[in-house]
Amino acid sequence: MDKASVYYKGGSIYVVFEDDRDKDGYREIYFALSQDTGKTWSKNKLISKNIAGLDEYYPWITVDKNNVIHVVWQGVLNGVGKIYYTKSIDNGNTFLPPDTLPGVLVVYSTFSNVNFGPQPKIESDPKNGYLYVVWTDDRTGNLRIRLAKSTNGGSSFTDLGTIDHNPNNVNRQPSLAIDDSGYIHVVWARGTSGNNQDPKPFISYNFSKDGINWLSNDIIVNDNLSSVYRGNPSITINRVNGNVIVAWEDSRISGGNTTPDIFFAKKKISDNQFSQNLKANINSGTSNFKPKFFVDKFGKGLMVWHSNYISGSYFSIMGSAYSDSLNNFSISQLLFPFDTTFTGTSSANFGDYFYPPALYTDFIDSSTNFFLVWQDLKKDPLGDIYFLRGKVIISNLDLDIVGDSLHYLNFGLVPGDLWVKKTIRLYNTDSLNNPDKSDGPSKSIAYKLRADSVVVENCAVFKLYSKLPDSLLIGKYVDLDILGVIRDGCPYKIYYGTFYIYRNDKNNNEAYDTVGIYIIGPKPLNDLSKAKVHPNPFKPYAGHKFISFTNLTDNSRIDIFDVNGNKITTLYAGNDGSARWDGNVPSGVYTYVITDPNGNKTLGKIAIIR
The missing domain is CATH 2.60.40.10 (Immunoglobulins)
Incomplete structure (x- = not known):
């Protein structure tokens, strides 16, 4: 989900962002241009409709081979989402009057705490200048990923239909890239149930040469299929070797719907599956949201995201340099001195409250440069838009x-x-x-x-x-x-x-x-020869919660006796060969007898000290 977008070409930096500067409760889209690598910026230009009740957000920008600027965003009026479009043929001095995407009907009304609208992306084919727009659409009653194409510089678009092969489940958060051979690559969050509130999707991918013929089966990017939160995939292309690289939020380590990490994987267009998934946020905070990933034409780049590295409720921008040839990320680090930036406090609603960073990288003056735009709340609690240009430094170790x-x-x-x-x-x-x-x-x-x-x-x-x-x-x-x-x-x-x-x-x-x-x-083990009882002695005052019996056979019986031979309790091992006892008895020495289903026994003593 992108609330700002940045593009670099030929010495110019182009930025679009959402802003409610008129404070009417509805956002508009603004454009800014720098022609001196970010030292100074043009006056912000309103480029969206700005009509009563229309909320306009999630902008995306691209610049085609003829240096025409194209911008799309979503607008929501009375609960209905549409895609809006405008372009500039004079380097941002003027823009055409904004309107809905010409020639394409977009249908979207399934808004919820996990479904945020069409969220369009636009990209240009670097060779022929054709434009492609991807978005989420619910005309079939389910959320599906659709693609439109323009061969005339944005004067009109043709709806090419549905991309995904997941008709009965939720599909959302598409991301788009086009390689130098004209292949169209799309990645998205692929629901695993028919429930449109499903927060536990897989990350899915497909590609096409013409936007009409796709692989008959979508490729699942994540190699861990556990039922956990995943979302906000970001896709980028190494234009030298053709690697398609994807990054996304993933809670596989913590489990459940919270505290996601950032994972990535890659493939060549000829591969039928993605590589081993690797964690990208090394030494970051426990909660990591809204990754943005971009590599230059030589496969070097940067990942940025929101992380609570400083404290549990203090989020800021973290980054990690990436080398495709080394297939790894550098150690994560704050992009600015400690606590000088602040991007939010709450990770609720799957991190939707965070304004996603925008990122572009390019090879300039013999090094990989990055251009980063983000919203910061440090000085203004309503948010300011900041820009940073930097260089990507890669270790020469393998x-x-x-x-x-x-x-x-x-x-x-x-x-x-x-x-x-x-x-x-x-x-x-x-x-x-x-x-x-x-x-x-x-x-x-x-x-x-x-x-x-x-x-x-x-x-x-x-x-x-x-x-x-x-x-x-x-x-x-x-x-x-x-x-x-x-x-x-x-x-x-x-x-x-x-x-x-x-x-x-x-x-x-x-x-x-x-x-x-x-x-x-x-x-479970086959016999009781490695049976283990711990902690022993059991000390509740030291924080011990229970006594564990492990390395048992399935369905072993554990009888526990006091010093007088009176049976205190009987336990049974589960199918994992273990059992627990709360040890809720007075201090003393107790005898345990473990019997397996064949009648074999082992015994020992447990000391309880209160």
């Missing part, structure tokens, strides 16, 4: 991690609450030792190697067991042990996490590499 395979490590099926050890090999690559041939080799010694523990859904935990070396020379490798466990009381399922190893190059630029980790369980 580290590869090999587990069971390149970038993957599988712990397999494990019992509950039992640490399991697996080994990975970490390379600082050279021309001979470069397992991932798609990037590298490294050009620097790796310094300050470090790794953080990973917790998935508060159940699976992964941590480094081996000591990392202080440095790693080019062409060398080190074997490292990683421990994994599924905590007691967690449900049986596949837990997937991403383990990160960080390092610095000789210029102190931070970077990292990842290994995707799978662990399955917990599973």
Whole structure:
């Protein structure tokens, strides 16, 4: 969802944004131009309809090969959403009178706390100048993704029909990109139920050469299919190698509908699936919203988003540099000194209250430049629009991690609450030792190697067991042990996490590499030889909540007796081979007897200290 949009071409920076400066409760669309790389800006120009009761927002801008500026946005009047359009043929000095998208009927009235309107995007084919507009439409009774095309510079558009192959579910939040071969790439949030309030979609993708013929089946971008919140996908193209790169909000780590991270994946047009999903917001806050991702023609770029890095209710703009050749992001960082920017406090309603940042990158003067526009509330609680130009600096390190395979490590099926050890090999690559041939080799010694523990859904935990070396020379490798466990009381399922190893190059630029980790369980054991009881002693005053019996067989019986031989309680292990006891008895020493379904027994004592 984009409430501002920025475009750079030929030394000019073009920005459109929504604004209620007349304070009538309805927004309008304004345009600003800078011709000196953002040092000064033109007077803001009203380019939308501005009629009573019409709320105009979510603008998007593009500039075609003939330097014509095209802008679309949505307008809502009496609960009905439409797409509006205007253009300028004189570099923004004047705009045509705004009107609904010529030749196209847009139907939208399904507004809710997760459905925000047509949310149009417009892009121009870099070779022939054709224009494409994508939006969400509900004419069929369900929210669908549609595409329109103009071959005459925006004088008229043709509705090319529905893109998605998800007719009975909700589809929304489309994002659009066109590569140098004229292929049209669209990504969107794909609902997984017929409920139009469904907040737990997948991220879906499709592409077409002509806007009419699409893949017969949409490609699901997210490789984790758990029922969690996902949304606001952003798509960008590496114009050198053709990689299609997608980023989105994803709550797979925390579970549920809150505290999303930012994930990304990529594919070539010939691939039938996207790459392993990787987390992009490394060392950010717990809640991350409205990612905007853009790479230049050489595959270097920037991701920006809102994050509560400073505190739980204080959001600001964070960013991370990206290298497509290295396939990773730099360590996330605030783009400005600590707490000098402020973009909001509430992550309610799936972060809809945040004004999304707008971003463009381009290769200028031998380096990757970025142009960022965002709304800031630090000085004015109603919001000001700010601009920043900067450069993207990429580490020259390439580290590869090999587990069971390149970038993957599988712990397999494990019992509950039992640490399991697996080994990975970490390379600082050279021309001979470069397992991932798609990037590298490294050009620097790796310094300050470090790794953080990973917790998935508060159940699976992964941590480094081996000591990392202080440095790693080019062409060398080190074997490292990683421990994994599924905590007691967690449900049986596949837990997937991403383990990160960080390092610095000789210029102190931070970077990292990842290994995707799978662990399955917990599973019951075949006998009682590894039965475990903990904590023992049990100390409620120290914060202990319950006593766990783990590594049991399915349906084992646990009998607990006091010192006089009186039975206190009987418990049964579940199908994960574990049971819990609240230990709500006086201080003392108690005996437990565990019996499996075949009559085999093991016993021991538990001390309770209150």
